[in-house]
Amino acid sequence: MAKQYWLVKAEPEDFSIADFEKSKNQTTYWSGVRNYQARNFIRDEMKVGDGVLFYQSNTEPTAVVGICKIVRSAYPDFTQFNREDKHYFPSATEENPIWFMFDVQLESKLKLPVTLAKIKTNSKLKNMRLVQRGNRLSVMPITKAEWDEIIKISEK
DNA sequence: GCCAACGTTGGC
């Protein structure tokens, strides 16, 4: 399958671009997704080598700040089995996991953050799920055209 | 299977 493109969100309080840069091999596992639609994207469509934009929400400014790639595709999210974990999910079992995670590596920090404000005013980006009403997906697909446009904006 | 109540997300 051709390379696909994604956008993932995190609150810097939980995981920031600085945390990402400090991670071993600039790689992290992406756990804690508890939305079925996002889960399906992860489980069924994400492939090693896919491109990922890293977006920071609930901060100032909210913006795409990094370019990453998938280095390991879906495997069971271990936090669902851990009673002590915030993301514990009692109905999931090792035999029948419900939630999945993946590993993602930071390739580069954008020269300039691409803010939500900029995305909203760019006609090429108006169809992104990110700017659609009430969107709450933390993992969403984007098109190659959107990927290219965001990278272009980040360079000037 | 409806739908009210509740919890969460996330921009502002």
Added chain:
DNA sequence: GCCAACGTTGGC
């Protein structure tokens, strides 16, 4: 911190 939008839960 507020609150609108949305997903999930659970009583009936």
